Amino acid sequence: MDRDEARRIKRQLAGYVGELLADRIEASAVAAPGSTGIALGLAPLPDGGYGVAIRYRLGVPTARMVARKVAEQVGPTADVRRTGRIRATPGSTRAPWRRPPVATALAVGETGRARPLRPGVSIGHVDVSAGTLGAFVELAGDLHALSNYHVLVGSPSAAVGDAVVQPGPADGGTDPADRVGTLARFEALAAGRAATVDCAVAHLKDVEVDPTYPVGAVTTTAPAAGGEEVEKIGRTTGTTRGRVTAIELDDVVVGYGEELGELSFDGQIEVESTSGSPFSRGGDSGALVYRTDGVALGLLFAGSETGGENGNGLTYLNPIDAVLDALGARLVAG
Numbered sequence: 648m649d650r651d652e653a654r655r656i657k658r659q660l661a662g663y664v665g666e667l668l669a670d671r672i673e674a675s676a677v678a679a680p681g682s683t684g685i686a687l688g689l690a691p692l693p694d695g696g697y698g699v700a701i702r703y704r705l706g707v708p709t710a711r712m713v714a715r716k717v718a719e720q721v722g723p724t725a726d727v728r729r730t731g732r733i734r735a736t737p738g739s740t741r742a743p744w745r746r747p748p749v750a751t752a753l754a755v756g757e758t759g760r761a762r763p764l765r766p767g768v769s770i771g772h773v774d775v776s777a778g779t780l781g782a783f784v785e786l787a788g789d790l791h792a793l794s795n796y797h798v799l800v801g802s803p804s805a806a807v808g809d810a811v812v813q814p815g816p817a818d819g820g821t822d823p824a825d826r827v828g829t830l831a832r833f834e835a836l837a838a839g840r841a842a843t844v845d846c847a848v849a850h851l852k853d854v855e856v857d858p859t860y861p862v863g864a865v866t867t868t869a870p871a872a873g874g875e876e877v878e879k880i881g882r883t884t885g886t887t888r889g890r891v892t893a894i895e896l897d898d899v900v901v902g903y904g905e906e907l908g909e910l911s912f913d914g915q916i917e918v919e920s921t922s923g924s925p926f927s928r929g930g931d932s933g934a935l936v937y938r939t940d941g942v943a944l945g946l947l948f949a950g951s952e953t954g955g956e957n958g959n960g961l962t963y964l965n966p967i968d969a970v971l972d973a974l975g976a977r978l979v980a981g
Contacts, residue, residue, distance in 0.1 A: 648724065653689045653697035654895070660687055660699060660717055661897070667713045684710050685717070688896030688917070690726035691873030698724030700893035700917070702961075704900075705729040705954050726893070730961050731951030734902045735797045735845060735932060754930060756885040758818040763855035764827060766935060767880030769814035770794060770849075772830065773822045775801035777815025779882040779933040781946055782865060783858045784848060784976040790856065791831055791848035791976065794933030795948050799847035800833050803906055807831060811849040815882075817930075827854050834973045836903070841911045844965040844973050845948040861886065864980040865937050868967045871916045871944045878939060879947060881931030889926040889962065891944070892955075893917035899963055901949045916945045916964040925959040928952070936964050943967045943978060 648656075664685045684707070690700035699721045703710035711729070718725040758777070761768040770780040770792065778798030784791050792799075792811070799811055809830045812820035819825075833847035858864050861880055875891045897913040918936065920926040927934070927950045934947040945964025955961045971977060 648696050648698075650689065650697050653699060656721065657687050657689065657699055657895075660720065663720065664713060664717060667716060668709070684898070684900060685713055686896050686899045688893040688915075689873060690893050691891070692724065697873065698726050700896060701725055701727045702730055702893070702896065702899070702917075703727075705731055728892070728956065728961070729954045731953035732902060733900060733949050733951045733961075733963065734929070735795070735949045754883045756880065756882040756931075758814055758882060760814055760820075760825060763857045764792065764813060764851070765857040765860035767861065767882065767885070769818045769820070769882040769930070770798065770827070770933070771812060771815030771817070771820065772799050772801045772805055773810040773812055773816060774805070775799070775815065776817035777820075777882060777930055779931055779947075780813065781933045781935040782943070783856055783979055784971070784974070785979040786832065786848060786974065786976040790851045790979070792828060792851055793846070793848050793935070793946070793970075793976070795946070796833050796836055796845045796847045797903065797948075798933045799830055799849050805830065827851060832974055836907055836910060838907050838910070841913055843912060843914050844946075844970050845912075846946060846965060846970045846974060848974055848976060858980055862937070862941055865935065865941050865943050866978045866980055867941070868943045868971070868978065869938070870966060870968065875944065876921070876939050877918060877936050877944060879927070879931070879934040879936045881927060881934040881947070883928045883930035884925060887920060887924070887926050888922060889918040889920045891916060892919045892961070896963075899949075901963070912963070914966060914969065916966060918962045918964060919955045920957060920959050923957070923959075925952070926950070927962040935967070946970045
């Protein structure tokens with residue numbers, strides 16, 4: 648079926664899922680407020696058409712049962728995948744907002760001090776563990792570093808003007824020695840409210856940058872159509888490759904720790920690794936994901952360590968145009 652037909656069926660199925668879960672206690676244990684715990688989107692098919700992507704959490708019998716019933720309604724074009732628990736990993740180092748730290752010892756990406764600044768290196772709010780510098784953007788005529796809210800903000804107590812350090816604190820960065828900028832703008836996240844983007848920017852001042860690393864300057868964007876071969880460079884797993892396995896996913900439930908709980912995201916992109924290793928791990932949050940021709944598709948913000956067809960987990964992206972629109976920014980060459 649074409650995209651419009653797949654969207655129509657997805658809308659119908661959303662109501663069906665709600666009815667199936669209305670009286671199920673388990674659903675409330677795995678879903679954000681107002682969420683069903685079952686994510687629905689569009690899955691690219693080999694013939695160029697679309698099926699319906701159905702995602703449910705591994706280890707939750709109710710979700711598995713509902714996913715099967717929904718797949719029966721869709722028929723052969725249903726793309727059903729289980730996920731592990733989806734998390735936005737970097738957390739604050741300041742109690743009570745503490746979350747598990749990113750994996751430093753296992754990192755193969757750039758966790759050390761990097762000058763000039765470049766995409767893929769460790770970065771973070773001075774009270775956040777560490778994430779990834781995704782790209783450079785222009786905002787109000789000035790150069791900024793783009794990453795996630797939970798990387799550059801991290802806590803409801805953070806404020807515009809706070810120090811941003813490179814490398815992130817989990818990788819030894821301190822203020823003022825490693826300060827590269829200050830928190831400038833972000834799209835706020837709030838408990839109990841559905842979201843579409845997890846993004847923030849840090850204003851860079853008197854810092855040399857290399858926007859051409861590692862594939863040349865990425866300044867063009869496009870909506871994900873599904874099936875694209877993609878790459879990213881992140882602070883934990885370095886350069887990895889994958890494929891877009893779903894688009895327009897609604898009700899993707901992501902864990903944000905004590906301060907925000909579990910939040911539901913709509914309109915997201917899903918990527919699965921095309922190798923024997925994961926596409927992303929904790930600390931890769933904030934990485935820019937681009938097609939192999941250098942066109943940006945999304946901003947990496949969350950993932951699971953299990954699930955997917957290859958068992959290595961699934962990665963989730965905010966559409967890059969939604970991110971840039973929310974921030975009032977544009978990708979720049981530097």
